Amino acid sequence: MPLCASIPETVDTDTNTRHLYLEDLDKCMKSFNDALTSTMNAYRNLLTSFDQVAQVYGNVAQECGDEVRKPVGEFRDGMRDLKDKGGFEVFNREIFAGTISVMEPVRVDLKKALKSFKNLKSKQKEYDSVRYDLEQTEKSYAKKNKSLSGSSSYKKTRGKRDKAKASFEQSREAFGQEVKALQATTKSVLLQSLNNYLHCTAAFCGQLEATMNGYRTDVDSQGSTTFANNHMDELKEKAEAESMMRRSIRKREASLLYHTESDSRPNVPSAGGDHYQEDLKADAESASRNTDADRAPSMHDGVNGYGNEDAANPLMGVNGHE
Structure with missing residues (x-):
């Protein structure tokens, strides 16, 4: 085989689209902690700002008499306590435990899926290489009008091709199972994480509201305000x-x-689908699908769906082009 020869890669649009989904999710997970850290810092800065405002009020009230200075002083001290001893530490701890940590299974399954994809590409490369060698031999013999039946090297290469194909299909199936597991994990924990984030944020803001209202001086005994x-x-x-x-x-x-x-049932193939031949009809549309967790294309078995490869590469053109 010439050194400069370019070996055609097996075309598998579904696998490529799933890989794009994994890359997108990987980027999201990497920014997840950063976004929440930024949010928590913003709340910490907010409490610091409350304290600074309260100190200004306290300084201005120094010469205003007890009827003004006393409630303003209580507000000033309260804002300092809110910053230093308030509920922020609880808020921060609960966000980490109930919002960030519960997403860890997604990171674990994502890592497994990316590793599985890397292994799949390695198996695909091996399969493509031996398949290409076999095709080149077939073309050479056809050009010379010679029969392949007497070629021992051809039989040996064909055996290697069949073995590489089986290994490739096994890796493809394994990748599909990893994607399926990732989708299921994401679905099971995402709303749990979100609901904890919403609850903690609402509760913390509710604490701020209750604390602020507690220092108002315009509330009468019936709770009405002037x-x-x-x-x-x-x-x-x-x-x-x-x-x-x-x-x-x-x-x-x-x-x-x-x-x-x-x-x-939806038309979009799920990660656990087993109808590879039926789903091939829809593969022309799969390249334009979104790649979020609920719409990631499925990984079908495809073990016996490639036909006879002795004449040509069975996967070339099966799923269309990117």
Whole structure:
């Protein structure tokens, strides 16, 4: 084989698309901790800002008399305590334990899937190389109008090709199982992580609201206030109304989804699909699909779906081109 010869690679659009999905998810997971760390730093800076504002109020109130200086001083001391001894440490700990740590299984399965893909590409390269050698021998004998039946080297190379093909298909199946496991893991922990993040954030902000309201001096014994800021009150009321509506819509959609899934199945192949030949019909569309965890293409068995390779490369052109 000439040194400059370029060996055609096996075309497998589904595998390539799944690899793009893994790369995208890998980037997301690498930025996940950074994004949350940035968020926690922002809250820490917010508490520092509260403390700085309170110190300014305290300084201004020094010459205002006890009726003003005392409540302002309490506010000043309270903001210092909020920064130094408040609930931030609990908030930070719970975010790490319930939001970051629960995503660790995704990282583990992602690492396994990427390792499996690397092994698959190695097996594919071996298969492509021996297949190419075999094809070159076939072309050479055909050009010379000679029969291959008497070539012992051809029989040996064909045996190597069949062995490499079996190893390649086994690795392809293993890669599919790793992708399937990754999808299942992501689905099982993602909402758990998100809900903990939302709960912790809402609870921490609720603590800030309760703490701030505790230093107000315009609240009477019945809890009424003499000071009103309708614009800010409207913001909170709007958020509460939108939250109620969002939950109502989500509940309704969940009910519809349950009934829909019981009546039909999606056309997009799942990671656990076993109908390789049927899904080949849809492979022309697979290259344009999104690569998020719920839409990552499936890894089908394909063990007996390639046909006879003695005449030509069975995978060339099977799934279309990138």
